[in-house]
Amino acid sequence: MINCVLVQSRDSDNVYRVSRADLYDSFEVNYQLNSNYEVSVTLTYTKEFKDVFNAAKPKAWLWFNSQWYVIQQTESSINNQGYLTLKVTANHSLLDKLKNLRTDTPEPTEDNPQTSQSGSGSSSSSSDDQNKPDIVVKKTDEKQYYSLDDRLHKFFDNNDQGISYELHGNFPSVAVDVANTSAFEWLGSHLKDFNAYYVPDGNVLKIYDLPSLQHQTGRQFRYMNNMDTAELKTEDNNIVNDCMVYGGKMEKDFSGGSGGGGSLDSKEAFLKSSINADFGVNKQQMISNFTARSTRARAWGVDANKLYDTVKGAGVSPEWFFAYELQEQLDTYGRDSWLNHFGSHLADPYQDAIHVCNWIKQIANSNSFTAATESGKGNQSLAAQWNATYGKGTIGRVYLQGTAAAAWEMEGIAGGYYGQPIAGCMNVIRSWGGHTNSGSTGGGWGWPFPSVGEGNFALGQTFGTHPQDGVGRTNGFHDGLDFGSVDHPGSEVHAVHGGTVTISRDFVAGVGYYVVIQDSTGLNVEYQEAFGSPSDIYVNRGDTVQLGQVIGRRTTSHLHLGITRHSFREAFAHAFSDDGTWLDPRSIIKNGIVPGGDSGTGTTSTTSQTYYALSFHYEDQDSIHRYGRHRGKNIVMDSIYDMNALKQYVDATVQHLPPTTLTVKDIFEIGFAIGDVWRVIVPEMTINYDVTLMGIKYNPFNQKNKDADLSFNNTGLVMRNVINSIFTDIHQINTNVNQLDTFATIGGRQENHFSNVGNQSEHKLSKKQSEAISKFVNS
Numbered sequence: 001m002i003n004c005v006l007v008q009s010r011d012s013d014n015v016y017r018v019s020r021a022d023l024y025d026s027f028e029v030n031y032q033l034n035s036n037y038e039v040s041v042t043l044t045y046t047k048e049f050k051d052v053f054n055a056a057k058p059k060a061w062l063w064f065n066s067q068w069y070v071i072q073q074t075e076s077s078i079n080n081q082g083y084l085t086l087k088v089t090a091n092h093s094l095l096d097k098l099k100n101l102r103t104d105t106p107e108p109t110e111d112n113p114q115t116s117q118s119g120s121g122s123s124s125s126s127s128d129d130q131n132k133p134d135i136v137v138k139k140t141d142e143k144q145y146y147s148l149d150d151r152l153h154k155f156f157d158n159n160d161q162g163i164s165y166e167l168h169g170n171f172p173s174v175a176v177d178v179a180n181t182s183a184f185e186w187l188g189s190h191l192k193d194f195n196a197y198y199v200p201d202g203n204v205l206k207i208y209d210l211p212s213l214q215h216q217t218g219r220q221f222r223y224m225n226n227m228d229t230a231e232l233k234t235e236d237n238n239i240v241n242d243c244m245v246y247g248g249k250m251e252k253d254f255s256g257g258s259g260g261g262g263s264l265d266s267k268e269a270f271l272k273s274s275i276n277a278d279f280g281v282n283k284q285q286m287i288s289n290f291t292a293r294s295t296r297a298r299a300w301g302v303d304a305n306k307l308y309d310t311v312k313g314a315g316v317s318p319e320w321f322f323a324y325e326l327q328e329q330l331d332t333y334g335r336d337s338w339l340n341h342f343g344s345h346l347a348d349p350y351q352d353a354i355h356v357c358n359w360i361k362q363i364a365n366s367n368s369f370t371a372a373t374e375s376g377k378g379n380q381s382l383a384a385q386w387n388a389t390y391g392k393g394t395i396g397r398v399y400l401q402g403t404a405a406a407a408w409e410m411e412g413i414a415g416g417y418y419g420q421p422i423a424g425c426m427n428v429i430r431s432w433g434g435h436t437n438s439g440s441t442g443g444g445w446g447w448p449f450p451s452v453g454e455g456n457f458a459l460g461q462t463f464g465t466h467p468q469d470g471v472g473r474t475n476g477f478h479d480g481l482d483f484g485s486v487d488h489p490g491s492e493v494h495a496v497h498g499g500t501v502t503i504s505r506d507f508v509a510g511v512g513y514y515v516v517i518q519d520s521t522g523l524n525v526e527y528q529e530a531f532g533s534p535s536d537i538y539v540n541r542g543d544t545v546q547l548g549q550v551i552g553r554r555t556t557s558h559l560h561l562g563i564t565r566h567s568f569r570e571a572f573a574h575a576f577s578d579d580g581t582w583l584d585p586r587s588i589i590k591n592g593i594v595p596g597g598d599s600g601t602g603t604t605s606t607t608s609q610t611y612y613a614l615s616f617h618y619e620d621q622d623s624i625h626r627y628g629r630h631r632g633k634n635i636v637m638d639s640i641y642d643m644n645a646l647k648q649y650v651d652a653t654v655q656h657l658p659p660t661t662l663t664v665k666d667i668f669e670i671g672f673a674i675g676d677v678w679r680v681i682v683p684e685m686t687i688n689y690d691v692t693l694m695g696i697k698y699n700p701f702n703q704k705n706k707d708a709d710l711s712f713n714n715t716g717l718v719m720r721n722v723i724n725s726i727f728t729d730i731h732q733i734n735t736n737v738n739q740l741d742t743f744a745t746i747g748g749r750q751e752n753h754f755s756n757v758g759n760q761s762e763h764k765l766s767k768k769q770s771e772a773i774s775k776f777v778n779s
Contacts, residue, residue: 005041006063007071009055015063016052019044023701026087031674032695032711033197034188037092038072039064045084056088065700067202068093094200097161101183103154143175143639148194148207151176155183162203169209171196175639195652199674213675214692220679240632241623241656247646248613249638262317263436264429267410267422271396272389275364276312276548279319279434283308286432290322295329296338300349310350313450314357315494315548320395321357323428327421328403354451361492361550363401365392365538374404379411386410392538393549445497445589446548448483448527448559449490454590456487461558463584474576480526480562481585491553496561496589497525501543503568505534511560513537515552516568517545524568525585527551530559561585612636614643620656672696672710 005018005027018027018041026042039062045053056062062069069090076086148171155178156165171194178186187198191207198207262277263269273279287304291297297304308318325338338345338356346352369387371380390396399406399422409420447453460469461484467476499519507513514528515537531537532555539551563583564571574581618635635654640646676693695711 005039007052007055008061008063009057010059010061012055014051014055016049016055018052019046019049020701022049024699025702027699027701028697029700030697033199033674034191037095037200038089039069040087040089042085042087044079045086053084053086056086061093062088062090067200070096092200094163094203094205095184097163097203098155098184098187098205099182100161101155101159101163102181103178104180145173145175147171147173148196151178151186151190152183152207154178155186163205164203165205165207167207169196169212171209197675208675210692214677215673215675217676217678219676238655239623239627239630239657240654241620241627241630243618243632243635243654244615245618245635245637245646245650246612246615247637247643248641250611250613262319262434264426264434265436267426268389268396269436270422270426271394271399271410272391273320273395274393274546274549275317275320275360275395275398276315276546277317277320277395278546279317279429279436281319281429282433286319286322289432290326293326294322296325296349302349306350307353310353311357312548313446313453314354314361315446315450315550316357316360319429319432319434320425321353321360323425323432324421326428327419327424358451360398364394364397365550366397366401369397370401372401372404372407379407382407382411446494447589448494448496448561449488449492450494450548451490452488454586455483457481457586458484458487461487463582463586465578475578477576477578479575479582480528480560482529483559483561485554485557488559491555492550493527493530493552493554493559495525495545495547495549495551496585497523498545498547498549499523499525501539501541501545504539504541504543505537508572512556515539517551522565524564524566524571526562526564526568528560528562530554530556532556563588613641614646616643616647618650618654620654623656672698672708678712 004020005023006015007018008015022041022043026040028040030036030038030040043049043053043056056071056074058071058074060071062071070093071088071090073089074086076084079085149167152165152167156163174190174193176190176193181189191198195209196207197210197213198205199213200206262273262279264279287308291304294302294304296302297307304322308322311318311321338349338352346355369383371383371386373380386396386400390400400410403421405419406421408414409422447455449455458469459466460471460478461482463478463481465475465477467473469476469478471478495517497517497519499517501515502518502524503514503516505513505515511528513531513534513536514526515531516524516526517539518524531552536555537552539545539549545551562571563585564581565583566574566581571581623630632654635650637646637649640649672693674693674696677690678693679690691712693710693712695709698708698710
């Protein structure tokens with residue numbers, strides 16, 4: 001039975017009783033589910049109760065209702081009668097003990113060091129490699145799901161606080177970690193993931209699901225009956241009722257020959273191939289056939305092998321370039337050559353080829369899309385569709401903007417003299433042994449500014465330890481290779497090696513925005529200090545990049561290129577240490593060999609594609625109807641691979657209704673408890689629902705309870721209907737309000753429960769009868 005409050009100091013066994021007058025005037029219980037479990041009281045310094053006043057220090061004990069609390073805060077002042085007072089706020093003692101249950105991972109020491117091991121071995125002759133499937137699909141972020149009981153054991157097992165826990169109800173399994181945190185912090189962050197609620201009880205933490213928390217009381221909250229004030233608080237700023245949802249991150253690995261990703265399966269697939277795609281042709285057969293058929297090659301004495309290297313070095317597929325060229329040459333004198341797109345040519349055929357390749361890359365990476373037409377033939381209305389279908393860097397973006405006959409071919413318009421250049425190009429590539437090629441996430445090596453090639457470097461630009469360079473780096477060590485805008489002119493930055501983008505547009509002071517591309521062996525190639533803004537980087541995280549592909553534009557004085565096998569963020573910490581973390585880019589690019597014997601150009605390679613197996617468009621039509629459409633950012637859950645689980649997650653986490661709390665003040669009732677189920681009755685709106693008490697603020701020693709606050713949160717459909725109905729009732733039913741306070745989105749009011757009876761058109765009493773009843777009741 002609640003009849004007293006006691007205080008005991010930490011350094012004494014003496015227990016002192018709090019004045020009954022202080023309890024009546026100021027004691028407050030403040031229980032808010034999963035948040036606060038505290039009590040407070042203002043003590044008055046008098047001769048009779050000076051001992052309890054002096055004992056009430058921070059971390060002293062306070063006993064109330066068979067529970068111990070720990071004083072956390074004290075605030076002294078002088079009241080209006082001249083007495084010294086001390087306001088004391090105390091939290092339940094179990095919360096302090098939960099803070100002492102920790103799961104910190106010990107750091108390595110000499111007696112218990114962290115050990116790592118690396119090994120080497122052949123990966124080319126294993127029979128397992130020979131039997132490896134061509135396509136491997138795997139889940140990239142599948143996580144271990146744990147029960148709530150399992151997670152709590154990590155904190156509570158063999159604890160030295162003498163506390164335990166109880167579970168009541170059923171809880172889902174959730175993928176959550178428990179490392180390096182306290183039980184108190186973990187409960188605050190993750191208990192909601194299990195749809196669970198906790199209540200401290202002595203040294204036992206009791207955890208409930210909602211049905212187990214609820215206990216029927218048979219009590220009623222009659223609006224405009226046993227209360228004086230109702231307050232509705234809503235927050236509309238963060239509503240989301242329209243967004244895309246993605247889940248189940250997957251990775252698809254394609255095993256295949258060297259090169260990168262050309263397709264001859266269909267015209268559409270061919271056009272989606274990269275402009276530097278590898279179609280796996282027989283190179284010697286192609287060189288011989290091209291030399292025999294190319295009018296310009298014969299007229300200008302072009303070495304087809306040198307042309308091959310020139311085009312490839314410029315970041316364009318030689319197989320496609322050569323086949324494209326044979327489809328475009330229009331006479332026997334070589335005047336309409338190198339793709340028939342320029343009326344005049346550079347005197348040097350190889351420089352002219354680079355000039356054409358630059359045009360190809362410009363068109364392939366255009367921001368806008370203009371469909372090619374000629375002599376009034378063509379359909380510009382398809383430009384938007386093609387722009388969406390054939391992304392930047394693809395063959396289709398070049399063909400459909402640069403060759404009218406190709407655009408006609410895809411529109412189904414007869415090409416006449418020009419024929420079908422796309423189909424013709426594909427047939428030529430096939431005649432050289434070309435085929436759909438799954439590609440590589442590495443491939444060979446090249447220079448970031450192909451028109452310059454290796455070029456020349458000053459000592460301070462090169463990799464290695466050379467303190468004499470005058471740059472002044474720590475330890476005199478440079479962890480990469482710098483390509484200056486003067487010695488290596490050009491703005492387009494080309495990938496020196498293929499792979500998958502793992503970091504894009506991250507920013508570090510002194511480095512700027514940077515890109516990291518990782519090949520299938522785990523080798524990281526990093527491009528930094530070249531990009532003045534995020535828009536200067538063209539590739540996104542997860543993109544597959546081929547050798548020679550344009551990944552951005554240099555807008556600064558130089559590009560810094562770094563290569564490492566270490567985790568990139570770890571390698572940053574070794575930027576000025578010549579300890580083997582960073583590798584020499586110049587040597588690797590020139591020789592095509594990474595230290596350790598890996599050339600990155602083996603006959604077997606892997607291309608990885610990442611994507612999400614699950615996706616859907618989330619819309620809450622009821623919320624849209626009530627509050628308008630509010631679009632939110634994409635919701636991405638890499639680790640959820642079940643559609644039902646993904647939808648349940650979204651339903652539970654998306655705030656499609658404004659967070660709303662109904663607080664009932666000045667209740668003429670006693671004996672409240674968290675989890676009480678009350679019947680909410682609003683006769684005017686035919687509302688009759690059960691709701692759960694989530695928060696309590698009241699004084700159990702003041703039987704009038706004029707300051708009691710009860711909070712019912714909008715947890716579910718029932719509470720939403722209650723909130724909407726009461727909100728309507730407050731704003732429409734009673735228009736004669738004695739006091740109405742409105743600020744932000746908080747509305748509170750005091751009611752004269754009979755003042756509006758005569759105004760309700762559906763009421764059967766006459767105005768005179770209503771006035772008589774009102775006069776009688778108010779007297």
